[in-house]
Amino acid sequence: MIRFLHIGDVHINKSFATKDEVLRHKLQRSVIKSFQNAVHYCITQDLDALMIAGDLFDGQHISLKDGEIVRDGFEQLNKAHIQVFYASGNHDYTHYDSKIRHMNYPENVKTFFDDHVDAYDLKDKSTGQIYKVVGCGHMIQHETRNLIENFPIGKHIGLCHSMVQSSLTIGDEGDYLPSTIETISSKGYLYFGLGHIHQNGPIDKHETIYYSGSLQGLHSNETGLKGGNLVTINDGSSHVQFVPLAQVLFDKLTVDISGLDHMEKLLDMLQNTLNDYEGDLENVSLELILTGRTKLYRKLSNPHEISDLRELLLDYHHLFDLKIRNKVKTHFDLEAYEKQNSVLGEVLRTIDNMEKLPSLDYLSDEELLMEIKDGLKDQVMDYFLEGYDED
Ligand SMILES: [Mn+2]
DSSP, rough: EEEEEEEEEBBOOOOSOOOOOHHHHHHHHHHHHHHHHHHHHHHHHOOEEEEEOOOOBBSSSOOHHHHHHHHEEEEEEETTOEEEEEEOSSSSSSOTTTTTSSOOOOOEEEEEOSOOOOEEEOOOTTTOOOOEEOOOSSSSSSSOOOOGGSOSSSSSSSEOEEOOOSTTTOOOOOSSSOOOOHHHHTTTEEEEEEEESOOOOOOSSSSSSEEEEOOOEEEETTTOOEEEEEEEEEEEEEEEEEOOOOSEEEEEEEEEEETTTOOOHHHHHHHHHHTOOOOOGEEEEEEEEEESTTHHHHHHHHHHHHHHHHHHHHOOOSSSEEEEEEEEEEESSSHHHHHSSSSHHHHHHHHHHHSSGGGGGGGHHHHHHHHHHHHHHHHHHHHHHHOOOHH
């Protein structure tokens, strides 16, 4: 029986786009901690191997510190007699003189750094059976060939950083070493570990081709549990189990504050939301999205009010990070004013038809258009009706 951990898209040395230097440093530390969590898991579970399906590093400039952290993790695995298989991806591509290719890895590390197929043995310690780990890497930033086509057929284990269209694809992830489920299935592998798409899961109906997903979320949109796949191969069949390993979790909560009319009440409500949160807030980067119709519309349009709220909440709750996104609307009845024969009614109707204005006819993104219209209507109503109370 062989047991290994398949991870990918770790993105060590990612710079993170935030002006907050302390937060940026914390995020960078958390990514490293996630990598160390994966190493620790392999050792405590006494696995046979760690498989890395590319984008271990985010970029080509590897600091001495980041390089040492990776080498130290590999060395710990070496001491525990655990093999490492590492295939490069489009971020950590390995051209001939790249730093990543020439780092001094311990002897347990087998690399797929070339743009042709390589294979290494992986021996089952209990039965003596030898499996082949087959893979290839990226030598340039934008590899557009389907290199998996050249993989041999057999009961092997595959490893590659590849863009395969599947139900896990979210947007345009680019044609980096593009392949297809059909190509990979035709190889008949016991397990095929992929990297590139940051979502975890199988992509074929037999559930032998998996993305590991990113080891940790790297963006507020990469919410939910992140980690790797624990793969067990026994008697020619594989069993896969997701293992959470991320140090920090990104999460979003929508809070409907309809009808609230005092900031104190809003603060209480958000305090309760955080009190009731299930999970270790210290390792959660949380985004609270405020929605609903409220008399607090004008107050909350002021960024200082939002940052005050955030600071007050952070005095009581030790979150990894907290963002408050304001999407509330005015409490005024939009539809009634839209029908009115008044300046306000006229302006609201003009906004509603704005894409018909000749100078704005390039606005074709429906979702964006709705967002702009809603935002403008709320500002206009607030402007006209400030101080006026319907009740
Ligand atoms: Mn990638």
